[in-house]
Amino acid sequence: MSPRTTADRPNMGDAHRSLRDQAYVELRERIIEGQYPAGHRLVEREIAEELGVSRIPVREAMQRLETEGFVAIQPRKGAVVADFGPEDARHFFAVRESLEALAAGLAATHASDAELRALERIVERSRRAAEAGRLREAVALNADFHQQIVDMSGNPLLKDLMTPLDGRLRRLFRLTSTPEDGAAMCGEHERLYAAIASRDAEQAAELARRHVVGTHENALGMLAPDTAAENR
Amino acid sequence: MSPRTTADRPNMGDAHRSLRDQAYVELRERIIEGQYPAGHRLVEREIAEELGVSRIPVREAMQRLETEGFVAIQPRKGAVVADFGPEDARHFFAVRESLEALAAGLAATHASDAELRALERIVERSRRAAEAGRLREAVALNADFHQQIVDMSGNPLLKDLMTPLDGRLRRLFRLTSTPEDGAAMCGEHERLYAAIASRDAEQAAELARRHVVGTHENALGMLAPDTAAENR
DNA sequence: CTACCGTAACTGGTATACCGAATACCAAGC
C-alpha cells in the first residue's frame, strides 16, 4: 500500500545504517545546527575524508539534501549550504500552514482511539515540561506532537512531504525558541487536541492554521534583525 | 533567494544533460508511460547496460525516483516500481487539493499582469483545443495551466513540492482522459482564471479545491474496475 | 600598471572493480 521508505530510514542510532544515510544524517545535523553556515561550500572529497568514507555516499547524501532544500548544487561547480532568510521562511510557513491544516483535519476524521490517547500523552508531557521550564524537552515534544498528527492523518504522502520540512523548521528554530511562549504553545496544542479528539475536522484544521501562523509571526519577529550573520 | 534548482534541470532536450538526469528522465517516463508496470524490478546493472552508462548515474536517478514516489527501494534488495492504486490516488488528491488551493490563492494575490495574460492565453488555447477535439493538446495545456498558477504563486517551495506530483498525475491520467469532460475542465479553468484575474484569493482557492476534487472523482471512477492489471 | 591569455590545480562527473548481504537452488538427511 505505502511504497515509501525514505522518510523512515535515516533515523535511529546511526549504528548499522548505510554509509549514505549516516552521511545524510550527519551533514543535515551540521547544517541545522549551524555548524555549516549558509553559503558554506561542501567539497565532496573533504567531507568524505573527514567521515572516513568514499565520495559516493557523501555525494548521494548531498543530492538528497538538495531535494530537501538544505544545499544548492550547481552543476560542475559544487554544493553550498542553502540560504534560509525571512523570505524563505515566509514561503515555508505558507506551505506548512496548508499541510498542517490538512493533516489536522484528516487526523480528526481518521484517528484511532489508541492514536488519540498517544496524542493526549504527548500534550500532557508537553505541559508538564513547559511548566517545569524544561524548554529543550518542550521543543522536542512540540515536534512529536506535530509528527503524531501527521501520522494520524493516515496519509503517507503527506507524511513524506512534511517530514523533510521538519528539518527546516528545526534549522529556523535554532535560535528562536523562547520560554514564555512555551505556555502559549501548550494551550494551542491542547485546543487542537481537543478538536481532533472530538472529531471536529473543520475546527482542527482552522486551529492548526492559526497555530502555524502564530509560530510564523513569532519566529519571523526574532529572525528579523539579521538573516545570516552568525556562524558557529 | 531561491536555492532550488532540482525541479528545473531534468527537462529540455536530453542533449547535454548529466547522465544522471538523462537516466532520471528516461526511467521516469517509462514508469509513467506504463512500460515498467507496478512491481517491476529495476536492476541497476541491466538498466545501466541498456542505457549505455555505468551504474552510478542509474543509481542516483533511482534514488531520486524514490523520493518522488515512483520506485520503492528496499535496502540490500533492490528497487521496484511503486504501486499506485486507488488508495494512493486518494492520498495524492488530498494533498494536491490543499496545495492547488494554496497556489491559486497566492496567485490571485501576487500575480503580475504579464503572468495573468500568459494564463489567459493558456486558457484560450485550451478552449480551442477542447472544441477542436484535440485531446492530447488539451491535456498538455491543462498541465501548463496548473503549472503556470504554481509559478504565479511566487512560492518556490510550493513549486518544488508540486512539480514532482505532476508526474504521478500524468501516470494516473495515462488511461483516464475522456473527451467529454475536456469541456467541463475548460469551464472550470475559465472560472478559476477569472477569480485569479479579479484578485479574489478566497474564491480562487475554493474553485481550485473543487476542481481537484472533481478531477479526483472522475479519475477514481475510471480507475475503479481494476488497479494494476495491464502492463504494456 | 593593467588587462588578457595560458596553464595548473581543483572539483565534480563517470567508469570500473571489489565486497558483503540476500536469495535461490540443489543436495543430503529425516
Add this chain to the structure above:
DNA sequence: GCTTGGTATTCGGTATACCAGTTACGGTAG
C-alpha cells in the same frame, strides 16, 4: 516426499581511479 542445510549466484553498497569542465593564479604584452 518433504524439509533443511549449505553453496553458488545475483545484486546492491562502497572504494578507487580516471576524465572533463571550472576556476584561480601568474606571467607577459600593451
